Amino acid sequence: MKKGSDSLFLLSLGCPKNEVDAEVMAGLLRQAGHVLVDRPEDARLILVNTCAFILPAKEESIEAILTLAEYKQRGSCRHLVVTGCLPQRYGPELARDLPEVDLFLGVDEIPRIAEHVAALQDRESRDRLAAARHPSFLMDASLPRLVSGPKHTTYLKIADGCSNRCAYCAIPEIRGPYRSRPLDDVLQEAEHLVQHGAREIILTAQDTTAWGKDRKGGERLPRLLRELARIRDLRWIRLLYTYPAGLTTEILEAMAEEDKICEYMDIPIQHIDDDILAAMNRRGGSAEIRKAIRQAREIVPGVALRTSLIVGFPGETIRKFNALVDFVRETRFDHLGVFVYSKEEGTTAAKMPQRISAKEKERRRQVLMEEQAEISVEINASLVGTSQEVLIEGRGENPDYPVVGRCRRQAPEIDGMTCLKKRSLKPGQFKTFRIIASDVYDLFGN
Secondary structure: OOOOOOEEEEEEOOOHHHHHHHHHHHHHHHHOOOEEOOOHHHOOEEEEEEOOOOHHHHHHHHHHHHHHHOHHHHOOOOEEEEEEHHHHHHHHHHHHHOOOOOEEEOHHHHHHHHHHHHHHHOOOOOOOEEOOOOOOOOOOOOOOOOOOOOOOEEEEEOEEOOOOOOOOOOHHHHHOOOEEOOHHHHHHHHHHHHHOOOOEEEEEOOOHHHOOOOOOOOOOHHHHHHHHOOOOOOOEEEEOOOOHHHOOHHHHHHHHHOOOEEEEEEOOOEOOOHHHHHHOOOOOOHHHHHHHHHHHHHHOOOOEEEEEEEEOOOOOOHHHHHHHHHHHHHHOOOEEEEEEOOOOOOOHHHHOOOOOOHHHHHHHHHHHHHHHHHHHHHHHHHOOOOEEEEEEEEEEEEOOEEEEEEEOOOOOOOOOOEEEOOOOOOOOOEEEEEEEEEOOOOEEEO
């Protein structure tokens, strides 16, 4: 190792956007001579990249920090560094309450991570906290990135921050306003990822449909999608976090016309009641949501739709909740996730009367998940007998279906898998299989 370098264990929590940040920091630290290790007990430097989106994410981050801090007492760890959204949002409190941590770094410190660590190792670091009040960092293709997951599937963050100002969400305060990466820069990173083995690229941002709107030049998401589709050896392009109010016919037409773009859309709608949507400060109401879904299905036949919902938001009466249940039944999303509303300090919704108990919120979440399970069973059963192109992921746990992969309608980690009988398959391969069985979330092919 270089002078001042250490063995490094890095844990990243939260969303794929956070994962990309962690991969950039890993790339910068490796460039500085640090060597990544798989076990915290083998590391002299431990870095935790945190999430602070909602209460459960904050609790998970704190628990991880405290668990890894134990290695400073009984392991070889010399320094514990905490980065990302948690110190960006709660830096002074953390520095006071977690003396086990040597350094807290906000999101703007990502490109300077190696400098901070070097100063810490040389005992030149006096301040335990560095977090800009108004974040402005935007990654670019020149930064090294050490992809942590399988190389054949990679996230590509096309923007940072958010300007939507939803009433329940602290992301604009944590990450700053929406900032799009330039077209050429995104394409440069995509080319690099493909050259190093990526066959599926998943576009991510707080709102992918807003890409380019904050920049001069008129570049918008449809052009980016079509340019990405021209990259040789790239097989799949997948789109996450498409804000329903920004889902234009041009975006849908690009998806329908470009074979490489998966017929899959993540459209987080949060609710369907107009009063709740207005209180949430969501752009567009129920009519716009229904129109976006209708157009998606008309323009992109067979499109798989995923959404996320929030239950227990202030003002959600039983009647309004039942309307949401009816909407889920009639719309029949292919994939659906439900969040229990979390009161986040500093947000507009935190000042609203909070009258729904935690028990009732959880009951409502469970009702929706049970409804979705029935829908998912029926949709998956309808796919039996069809042929599906599958990206092989690796070995599974079912001895009758020893290999697992994903078809175009399944995103990694959040959706089900396609389980396969054939054994002689390698991760990163694409093969077409006939679906012979299904269950609530998974498909089974031969």
